[in-house]
Amino acid sequence: MKHVISKRLILAFLLLFLSLSSFACAEVTTTTLATTSNTTDTLAPTTSSPATSSGTTSLTTAATTTAPSTMTFSEIQATEITISGSLYVSNGTTTYYTASVIPDNAVNLAVEWSVVSRGGQAEIDQSGALLATAPGGITIIATATNGLFAEKNVAILSVSIPVQSVEIIGADQLAHGDRANYSVVVNPVNATYRNVTWSIESGEAKIDSSGRLAPKAGGLVEIAVNVDGVASTKSVTVTPYTGSVSNVKVLLNRVDLRNTVLKDYEREFEALFPMYNVTFETLLDYENNARIRLMGGDYGDVLLIPSSVSAQNLSYYFAPIGSLETLSLSWRYVSQKAHEGIVYGLPTYGNVNGILYNKKVFADAGITELPTSPAAFLSAMQTIKTFNASKQSFLAPFYTNKKDSWPLDQWQGNVSSVSGDPNYYYNILPQDRNAFSAGSPHYIVYKLLYDLVRQGLIENDPSTTNWERSKVEFVKGNIGAMVAGSWAVSQFIDVAIKVRDGTFLYDNGTPAEQSDLADPANVGYMPFPYTHTDGKVYSAHSPDFFIGIKRNTTNMQGSIDFMMWFLQESGYYQLTGGIPPRADMPFPPVIQAFQDLGVILFEEISATGPMLGKLELVESYSGIVLWNPDWKSSMFEYAFYNLRTYDRIASDWNAMWNLGIDLAG
Amino acid sequence: MSRIANLNCPTCAKPQKLSQLKAQRILLFFAFLTVPLFLLLVFTYLPAFNMIRYSFYRWDGTSPEMTWFGWKNYEILFRNPQYLTVMANCLYYLAGSLVQLFLALVVAFILSFKFRGSNFFKGVFFFPYLLNGVAVALMFLFFFEPQGTLNTILRFLGAESAITLWLIKPGLNNILLASISIWRYVGFNIVLFIAAIQSISSEIYEAAEVDGANRSQILWFIVLPNIKMIVGLNLILAVKGAISVFEVPFLITGGDWGTSTFVIKALNITFGANPQYGLGSAFAVVLFAMILLISAVQKLMIRED
Numbered sequence: 001m002k003h004v005i006s007k008r009l010i011l012a013f014l015l016l017f018l019s020l021s022s023f024a025c026a027e028v029t030t031t032t033l034a035t036t037s038n039t040t041d042t043l044a045p046t047t048s049s050p051a052t053s054s055g056t057t058s059l060t061t062a063a064t065t066t067a068p069s070t071m072t073f074s075e076i077q078a079t080e081i082t083i084s085g086s087l088y089v090s091n092g093t094t095t096y097y098t099a100s101v102i103p104d105n106a107v108n109l110a111v112e113w114s115v116v117s118r119g120g121q122a123e124i125d126q127s128g129a130l131l132a133t134a135p136g137g138i139t140i141i142a143t144a145t146n147g148l149f150a151e152k153n154v155a156i157l158s159v160s161i162p163v164q165s166v167e168i169i170g171a172d173q174l175a176h177g178d179r180a181n182y183s184v185v186v187n188p189v190n191a192t193y194r195n196v197t198w199s200i201e202s203g204e205a206k207i208d209s210s211g212r213l214a215p216k217a218g219g220l221v222e223i224a225v226n227v228d229g230v231a232s233t234k235s236v237t238v239t240p241y242t243g244s245v246s247n248v249k250v251l252l253n254r255v256d257l258r259n260t261v262l263k264d265y266e267r268e269f270e271a272l273f274p275m276y277n278v279t280f281e282t283l284l285d286y287e288n289n290a291r292i293r294l295m296g297g298d299y300g301d302v303l304l305i306p307s308s309v310s311a312q313n314l315s316y317y318f319a320p321i322g323s324l325e326t327l328s329l330s331w332r333y334v335s336q337k338a339h340e341g342i343v344y345g346l347p348t349y350g351n352v353n354g355i356l357y358n359k360k361v362f363a364d365a366g367i368t369e370l371p372t373s374p375a376a377f378l379s380a381m382q383t384i385k386t387f388n389a390s391k392q393s394f395l396a397p398f399y400t401n402k403k404d405s406w407p408l409d410q411w412q413g414n415v416s417s418v419s420g421d422p423n424y425y426y427n428i429l430p431q432d433r434n435a436f437s438a439g440s441p442h443y444i445v446y447k448l449l450y451d452l453v454r455q456g457l458i459e460n461d462p463s464t465t466n467w468e469r470s471k472v473e474f475v476k477g478n479i480g481a482m483v484a485g486s487w488a489v490s491q492f493i494d495v496a497i498k499v500r501d502g503t504f505l506y507d508n509g510t511p512a513e514q515s516d517l518a519d520p521a522n523v524g525y526m527p528f529p530y531t532h533t534d535g536k537v538y539s540a541h542s543p544d545f546f547i548g549i550k551r552n553t554t555n556m557q558g559s560i561d562f563m564m565w566f567l568q569e570s571g572y573y574q575l576t577g578g579i580p581p582r583a584d585m586p587f588p589p590v591i592q593a594f595q596d597l598g599v600i601l602f603e604e605i606s607a608t609g610p611m612l613g614k615l616e617l618v619e620s621y622s623g624i625v626l627w628n629p630d631w632k633s634s635m636f637e638y639a640f641y642n643l644r645t646y647d648r649i650a651s652d653w654n655a656m657w658n659l660g661i662d663l664a665g
Numbered sequence: 666m667s668r669i670a671n672l673n674c675p676t677c678a679k680p681q682k683l684s685q686l687k688a689q690r691i692l693l694f695f696a697f698l699t700v701p702l703f704l705l706l707v708f709t710y711l712p713a714f715n716m717i718r719y720s721f722y723r724w725d726g727t728s729p730e731m732t733w734f735g736w737k738n739y740e741i742l743f744r745n746p747q748y749l750t751v752m753a754n755c756l757y758y759l760a761g762s763l764v765q766l767f768l769a770l771v772v773a774f775i776l777s778f779k780f781r782g783s784n785f786f787k788g789v790f791f792f793p794y795l796l797n798g799v800a801v802a803l804m805f806l807f808f809f810e811p812q813g814t815l816n817t818i819l820r821f822l823g824a825e826s827a828i829t830l831w832l833i834k835p836g837l838n839n840i841l842l843a844s845i846s847i848w849r850y851v852g853f854n855i856v857l858f859i860a861a862i863q864s865i866s867s868e869i870y871e872a873a874e875v876d877g878a879n880r881s882q883i884l885w886f887i888v889l890p891n892i893k894m895i896v897g898l899n900l901i902l903a904v905k906g907a908i909s910v911f912e913v914p915f916l917i918t919g920g921d922w923g924t925s926t927f928v929i930k931a932l933n934i935t936f937g938a939n940p941q942y943g944l945g946s947a948f949a950v951v952l953f954a955m956i957l958l959i960s961a962v963q964k965l966m967i968r969e970d
Contacts, residue, residue, distance in 0.1 A: 313728045463833045623745045627938040
C-alpha cells in the first residue's frame with residue numbers, strides 16, 4: 001500500500017514537473033521562436049508573408065511582439081522652392097543664385113539648375129553660378145528631383161549698374177524652432193548685383209546662403225546682408241520655445257567622437273530643434289553589437305544600419321524612407337538599402353578605394369609618376385626600399401598592418417575598381433566560375449599583396465603591427481604606402497598635424513614624439529595601380545554605413561528631422577572627408593584629385609533579380625566570406641614563409657568558390 | 666497541495682500515517698529538486714537542443730525567418746576542405762596532453778613521498794592552473810614577442826642566431842602553444858594523481874619494498890594499475906581539451922599563422938562578416954559528436970580491462 005501511494009505520488013509529481021517545464025519551455029519558445037502567421041504588412045510582402053511551409057519558422061523580436069502597426073510612409077517631399085539672386089545681371093559677368101527648398105527635412109533638397117533663353121544668352125552651372133553671355137531676357141529654373149520647380153526671369157543688361165543701398169525683407173518675429181526666409185530689396189531696382197552674403201551679426205542663430213534663418217535660442221537676432229559690398233542689417237525677435245520636448249536616441253559607431261564632436265552635434269541640433277532632446281550612444285564593434293540590439297528590440301530611434309541586415313529584412317527593422325525612384329535622384333547609393341522599390345536607409349558618406357602614400361618618400365626615392373600597374377608599383381616599392389636601406393628609422397616601403405586583421409580587408413574594396421564594371425561585384429561575381437583565376441579582379445588585387453610580402457617589401461615583423469603607430473610612422477616618412485579606403489586620408493592628415501605640433505596621443509594616452517618631418521601635405525592618395533585593357537584606370541566608390549530609422553519608433557518626426565540634419569547640415573561627411581551622401585554635393589578634394597588624374601569613378605550596381613542575396617549565399621557555401629580577413633591572412637602567411645605559390649592558393653580559392661556556386665545551385 | 670493543507674487541519678481527526686509522512690518527504694525531495702532541474706533544463710538542455718535544431722537551418726542573425734536547410738550545413742562542413750583540415754592542429758595539443766599526463770604522473774609519484782617542501786612544490790605546480798586564461802595568454806605573448814622576454818634573454822646570452830619570430834613560425838608556434846597548455850594544466854593532473862596515489866593502501870607498498878622492488882617498478886607495477894581509473898579520466902579530459910582548444914591560440918595568435926582550431930573557425934563563421942548561425946551550430950554539433958565518440962571509445966577500453 002505504501003509503495004503504491006508513493007509511486008503514485010512520484011508519478012503525479014513527475015507529471016506536474018513535466019507540465020511545468022513544458023509550460024516554461026513553451027513560453028521560451030514563444031518569445032524566441034514562433035511560426036509567423038499573423039504579421040501582415042502591406043509594404044513588406046516578402047519578409048512577412050504568412051509562412052505556410054513547415055520549414056520556415058520566424059524569430060519574433062520586440063519589434064513585432066509590440067503589435068506591428070501599419071507602416072507610415074515617411075517620404076517628405078519638397079513643396080516649395082524659392083530662387084534668390086539679382087533680377088538684372090551685367091553681360092559677361094558671373095552672378096550667383098541660390099535656391100531654398102521647403103520643408104527642410106524633405107528628401108529632395110537638391111536642385112538642378114537650368115536656363116532658358118528669352119532673347120538673352122547665359123549658362124548656369126550646378127552650383128547656381130550664372131555666366132551671362134549675351135544681353136536680353138532669360139529664365140532661370142531650379143528643379144527639385146521630385147519635379148517641383150521655380151522660375152526666375154532675369155534681364156541681362158549690357159551695362160553694369162552698381163547697388164546703392166539694400167534692405168532686408170522678412171518677418172520681424174520668429175519662434176525658436178521655426179525657420180524663415182529673408183530676401184533683399186536693392187536700390188536702384190535694376191542694379192546688377194552678383195553676390196549676396198548672409199551672416200549673423202549678433203544673437204544665437206544660423207543663416208544659410210539663400211537667406212534662410214534658423215534661430216538657436218530665444219532673444220534678439222541681428223542678421224546682416226552684404227550685396228556686392230553694400231551692407232544692411234535687420235533685427236529679428238525670436239520667441240523662446242515653450243512646447244514639449246521629445247526624445248530622439250541615436251546609435252552610432254564613432255566611439256572616438258563621443259566626448260568631442262558628438263557633444264557639439266547634440267548642442268547644435270537641440271539649439272536648432274528645441275522640441276527634441278537627442279542622446280547619442282556609441283557602440284564599440286558596431287556591427288556585432290548593433291545586430292544584438294536589433295534582435296533585442298532596443299535600438300534607439302535613429303541608427304546606422306548593420307551591414308549584415310540583408311535587403312529582404314530591412315523592412316522588418318527599419319521604417320521606409322521613400323521610394324527608390326525618388327530618392328535615387330537625390331541620394332547616392334540608396335539602391336543598396338532598398339527592397340522592392342522602397343528605401344530604408346540613406347548613406348552617411350562614401351569612400352573610394354585606393355592606396356595611401358607618402359608623397360615625400362616617393363619623391364625622395366625619385367618616383368615622380370604614380371605607378372599604374374602592379375609591376376610598376378612593386379618596382380617603385382623596391383626603389384623606395386633600396387633608397388632607404390641605410391635609414392635606421394625606416395620601417396617598410398609598404399605597411400600591411402596584418403596583425404590588426406581588418407586592414408587586410410581594405411584590399412577587398414579594390415576588386416570592383418580593377419573589374420572596371422559597375423555590375424561585376426554584385427551581379428557577376430556570384431556566378432563567376434573563374435572568380436579567382438589568373439586575370440580575374442580578385443587574382444590581380446591579391447597577387448599584388450602576395451608579391452609585396454614575398455619580395456620582402458613589407459614590415460619585418462607582421463605579427464606585432466599596430467594601426468595607431470603606423471599612422472604616426474607614416475606621416476613621419478618611415479612608411480611608403482598602405483592600402484586603405486579614402487576615409488583614412490582625413491585621419492592621416494589630422495595625425496600629421498598633431499605629430500608636427502607635438503599633440504598626438506596614442507590610444508593608451510601616451511604622447512607621440514613631436515616631429516618636424518610630419519607634414520599634412522605629404523599625405524597622398526592614389527588609385528589601385530591597375531590599368532584596364534582600354535588604357536584607363538577605374539575606381540569604384542562605395543558607401544560607408546547607412547543611417548535608418550527604427551520601424552515603429554515613437555518619435556518619427558524627430559527621427560526624420562535628426563536624420564536629415566545629420567546627413568546634410570551637421571558636417572559629418574566633411575569631417576570624414578568622404579563622398580557626400582547627396583548626389584548634388586561635390587566630391588571632396590581627395591577624390592577630385594582622382595578625377596584630375598583621369599581616373600574613371602563609378603558606383604557599384606547593387607544586386608538585382610535572381611542575384612539578390614546570391615553573393616552572401618555563395619560566400620557562406622564556399623567558406624570565402626569576401627570581407628572576412630581569414631583567407632587573406634592565410635595567403636599572407638603562405639607568402640611570408642614561401643610555403644605555397646600564389647597560383648596554387650588562387651586555384652584553391654577558385655575551387656572553393658566553385659563549390660559555393662554548386663551548392664548554392 | 667490540498668493534501669498538505671489537510672495535514673494541518675485541526676478538525677481532521679485522523680492521525681498521520683507513516684505513509685503520509687513518507688509521501689511528505691518525497692514531496693519535499695522533489696520540491697527541492699525542482700529549481701535546479703528547471704535551471705538545468707532551461708539553461709543547458711534547451712539551448713543544447715536548440716543548437717542541434719539550428720544546425721538544420723540557415724540564419725544570418727538578423728533575419729526574422731530561419732530557412733530550413735536540412736543537412737546542407739553538414740554538407741558544407743564536410744565538403745569544404747578548409748574546415749576539417751584545421752582539426753590537424755589538434756594533434757599538437759593531443760601530443761601535448763600525452764606529454765602532460767606523463768609528466769603529471771611522474772611528478773605526482775615523486776610528490777607523493779613525504780619529503781621536506783613537498784607541499785611547496787605541489788603549490789608551485791598547481792599555481793598556473795589558478796591563473797586566469799587571459800593572464801596566461803598575455804604573459805606568454807610578452808614572453809614570445811619579437812622584442813619580448815625570450816629574445817631579450819637570448820640576446821643577453823649572445824645567442825643572436827637563435828632569435829626568431831616565435832609565434833609566427835609555422836609548426837613551431839603550434840608546439841609552443843601546446844606547451845603553454847601543458848604548463849597551465851599539468852598541475853591539475855598532478856593533484857588528481859596525488860590524491861589517487863595516496864588512496865593506495867600503504868600495505869601494498871610495504872609488501873613491495875619487502876620484496877625488493879625499486880621505485881620505477883613500484884610506479885609501473887603498483888601505482889599505475891591502481892590508479893587506472895584516474896588515468897583514464899584524465900585521458901578523456903585531455904583529449905576533450907585538445908579537440909576543443911580555444912583560449913590560448915585565440916588570445917595569443919588569434920588563430921592566424923596556421924594556429925587556427927576548430928572552435929576558432931566556428932567562432933569566425935558564426936560572428937564574422939556574413940554571420941552563419943546554422944553552420945556555426947553544425948560545427949558545435951560535430952565537435953560534440955566527436956567528444957561523445959571519443960568518450961565512448963575510452964569508456965569501452967577501460968571497461969574491457
